[in-house]
Structure formats: C-alpha cells, structure tokens
Amino acid sequence: MRIKKFRAGSMREALMLIRQELGEDAVILKTERVSNGFLSLGGKSDIEVTAGIDDGGPKKTQTFDPLKMAEAGVYNHPHHQSKRPPVPEAPPVPVRPIGQTQPERTEEVATADRSRDTSIFELRRELNELKAMVRSVVSGGGKQEVSGELVGGWELLYTKLTESEVKPQVAKNLINEVRESYESAGTTIDETFSAALAASFPVTGPLRPRSDGPLTVAFVGPTGAGKTTTLAKLAAHFVANKGMSVSIITSDTYRIAAIEQIRTFADIVGVGLQVVFSPNEVRMARSACHNDDIVLIDTAGRSQKNREHMDELREMLHQMQPDQTHLVLSATTKDSDLNDIIKRYRTAGVNRLLFTKLDETVRLGNILNTVAETGIPVSYFATGQSVPDDIEVAHAARFVQRLWEGVER
Numbered sequence: 233m234r235i236k237k238f239r240a241g242s243m244r245e246a247l248m249l250i251r252q253e254l255g256e257d258a259v260i261l262k263t264e265r266v267s268n269g270f271l272s273l274g275g276k277s278d279i280e281v282t283a284g285i286d287d288g289g290p291k292k293t294q295t296f297d298p299l300k301m302a303e304a305g306v307y308n309h310p311h312h313q314s315k316r317p318p319v320p321e322a323p324p325v326p327v328r329p330i331g332q333t334q335p336e337r338t339e340e341v342a343t344a345d346r347s348r349d350t351s352i353f354e355l356r357r358e359l360n361e362l363k364a365m366v367r368s369v370v371s372g373g374g375k376q377e378v379s380g381e382l383v384g385g386w387e388l389l390y391t392k393l394t395e396s397e398v399k400p401q402v403a404k405n406l407i408n409e410v411r412e413s414y415e416s417a418g419t420t421i422d423e424t425f426s427a428a429l430a431a432s433f434p435v436t437g438p439l440r441p442r443s444d445g446p447l448t449v450a451f452v453g454p455t456g457a458g459k460t461t462t463l464a465k466l467a468a469h470f471v472a473n474k475g476m477s478v479s480i481i482t483s484d485t486y487r488i489a490a491i492e493q494i495r496t497f498a499d500i501v502g503v504g505l506q507v508v509f510s511p512n513e514v515r516m517a518r519s520a521c522h523n524d525d526i527v528l529i530d531t532a533g534r535s536q537k538n539r540e541h542m543d544e545l546r547e548m549l550h551q552m553q554p555d556q557t558h559l560v561l562s563a564t565t566k567d568s569d570l571n572d573i574i575k576r577y578r579t580a581g582v583n584r585l586l587f588t589k590l591d592e593t594v595r596l597g598n599i600l601n602t603v604a605e606t607g608i609p610v611s612y613f614a615t616g617q618s619v620p621d622d623i624e625v626a627h628a629a630r631f632v633q634r635l636w637e638g639v640e641r
Contacts, residue, residue, distance in 0.1 A: 397597030455533030479504030
C-alpha cells in the first residue's frame with residue numbers, strides 16, 4: 233500500500249488533492265487538525281489527512297452494483313440539480329361500467345397479478361401455520377409444573393425458540409406471556425399469540441411522509457453494516473413505486489470513492505444529492521431539500537468504541553435534527569456486540585433498529601434477543617444486495633416464521 237500525508241485548509245481541499253494524486257480508490261487512514269503558523273497565532277489551523285491506496289489490487293469500478301429495478305423506464309432522466317420539479321401525477325385509471333367486458337390483460341400485467349396473489353397466499357399460509365402451532369401447544373397438555381420448568385407443548389415451543397439461539401430467559405418470557413394471557417378470560421389463541429409477539433417484538437411500519445415538510449431520516453451504524461445500500465433501496469422504492477420526491481444528504485466522506493458512488497446512484501435513479509463535509513454545511517443542504525417528500529441521510533460508518541468519531545457523529549446529527557434515526561445492524565453480529573453497539577449509539581438519538589444481511593445467517597435468535605431486551609422497535613429487514621428488491625417492512629409474525637425456517641434447515 234502506498235501511503236501519503238496531505239495538508240490543506242479544509243477537508244474539501246484535502247479530498248481534492250487526494251483524488252488527484254491517488255485516485256478514487258484511495259482510503260483515508262487518519263485525519264487530524266494541525267497548527268498553521270508559529271505558536272498557532274491567530275487560532276488558524278490546517279487539516280492533515282493521511283491516505284493510502286493498494287497499488288497491487290484490482291481497480292474498482294464506480295458503478296453502484298448491483299442495481300436491479302423492476303421499472304427501468306423510471307431512470308431515463310438523470311437528475312443533476314439540487315431542486316427537482318414535482319413528480320407528475322399518474323394518469324387516472326378509467327372506470328369500467330357495470331356489465332362491460334373487461335379488456336384482455338397483457339401477459340406482463342397478468343404475471344404481476346399472479347406474483348402479488350402468490351405473495352399474499354404465502355403470507356396467509358405462514359400466519360395459519362403459526363396459529364396452528366400455538367393451538368397444538370395449548371391442546372397438547374401445555375401445563376407448567378410448580379417448580380417452574382416448562383413441560384408438554386410449552387417445552388416443545390421453548391426448545392424451538394432456544395434452537396433458534398433465542399436466550400432462555402427471553403424464550404420463557406414470551407411463552408409465559410402467551411400462557412398467562414390465554415388462560416385469562418375473553419381471549420383467543422390467535423389474539424394471545426399476536427399480542428405476545430407485538431409485546432416482545434415491536435415494529436414501526438414503513439416510512440410515511442409528513443404533511444408539513446419533508447420526512448428526514450438518518451441512518452447510522454458501524455462500518456460494513458449496509459447503511460448506504462439500505463438507503464439506496466429505500467430511495468429507489470419511494471421514487472419508482474411511490475412516485476415521491478426524494479433527496480439524499482451524505483456525510484460519508486471517509487472513502488474517496490464513496491461520494492462518486494452515491495452520486496452515480498443518485499443520477500441513475502433521479503434523486504437529489506447533497507454532500508456535507510462539516511456540520512456547518514448542514515443548514516444549506518437541508519434548505520436545498522425543502523421541497524422533497526423524504527430526505528435520507530447517509531452517515532459514515534463509525535466504531536462505537538472510537539469516542540472521537542462518535543462525538544463527530546452526534547454533532548452532525550444534532551445539526552441535522554432528523555425525525556427518525558435508524559441504527560443499521562448486521563444480523564450476523566453476535567448478541568454481546570449488538571448490545572454494546574446499541575448502548576453506545578443510543579446517545580446519538582437512535583429510535584429505530586434496521587437489520588441487514590438476513591440472507592447471510594441461519595439463526596436469527598440474536599435479533600429477537602436484542603429487540604426484546606432493548607425495547608427499540610424494528611423498521612425494516614434487508615435480505616440481499618439487489619436494489620430495491622431485497623428489503624421488507626418488519627412484521628413480527630413474518631420474523632417468527634424466519635426463526636422456524638432457520639431451525640428446520
């Protein structure tokens with residue numbers, strides 16, 4: 233690796249020097265402020281940035297890979313301005329008079345309808361399986377001994393949860409909630425299980441625009457959790473599927489190529505992009521997005537153990553004043569690390585959890601443990617790299633079905 237120090241009056245100037253000499257694949261290794269002049273008279277200082285590049289490795293492309301969209305026609309007009317004209321309303325759908333024969337549907341429409349019907353059928357089937365399992369537990373002699381040990385059907389349910397790597401105490405709390413609620417008057421098994429899941433696994437539902445201005449949503453988390461990819465999925469979804477006006481504000485200037493990568497994506501999808509290098513530039517960036525429906529904020533990956541980096545993140549978020557702050561976590565992270573990350577990131581105003589890489593692990597008990605112990609609701613699950621397909625709104629019943637699937641593999 234070739235390493236060199238660059239000194240400039242601002243971070244923006246330093247990045248330009250690094251890009252010119254080392255190229256887009258350079259990585260910032262260290263940033264510090266140094267005095268400018270003898271004994272720092274006048275209080276002036278420069279930015280000294282240590283950057284490096286691996287000369288022996290293959291050169292990376294600047295494309296945002298992968299990018300798979302269902303309706304490619306949405307991306308025919310790249311966006312280059314900070315303010316974008318309002319998205320035109322979709323033409324009204326003609327109403328067919330009663331008794332008139334429905335026109336023949338195209339094969340493309342028919343295929344989309346079949347796919348939607350299949351998805352609805354699968355979700356109903358999964359919910360019915362969960363209900364049937366609870367009924368079998370209750371009817372199969374689900375009693376509890378005086379000693380507190382679970383027996384009968386309850387023991388089977390407990391075993392299934394712990395095999396999914398749910399902590400024993402979390403599993404017992406969930407089972408006791410179901411058992412006690414079911415034995416109380418006026419409740420059904422279905423209602424009991426749904427209520428117990430909701431209590432142990434709170435969810436927030438999808439992002440919903442505000443009526444009095446753009447909904448501002450920040451994504452924070454450790455390096456490699458998938459913040460930028462997740463943000464890209466949501467941006468593409470709201471533009472392509474909802475016809476909304478979306479802008480991205482990024483403060484991820486740690487990697488030289490990161491800005492070009494997100495700019496390429498923004499041009500393809502047709503969303504606004506604002507880059508901020510310091511908290512002082514936040515107000516101008518937000519002002520440029522005041523006509524949008526949703527503003528998504530991408531932040532640099534930060535280690536929760538680096539106090540200086542966490543202080544910078546908190547200051548940036550303080551200036552951003554987001555409506556929601558989603559902590560993006562990888563489902564492959566172990567319990568103890570998840571708890572440590574959440575503990576330290578809570579000081580940054582985190583009020584949502586978003587789990588990625590569900591496709592890269594079999595056991596998901598660590599997610600249930602984390603949510604049950606912290607009480608922070610979950611917003612979305614990401615299940616792959618395809619944009620915007622591999623993301624879904626978090627549902628408690630669907631998550632439990634994923635737990636069972638992991639055990640049965």
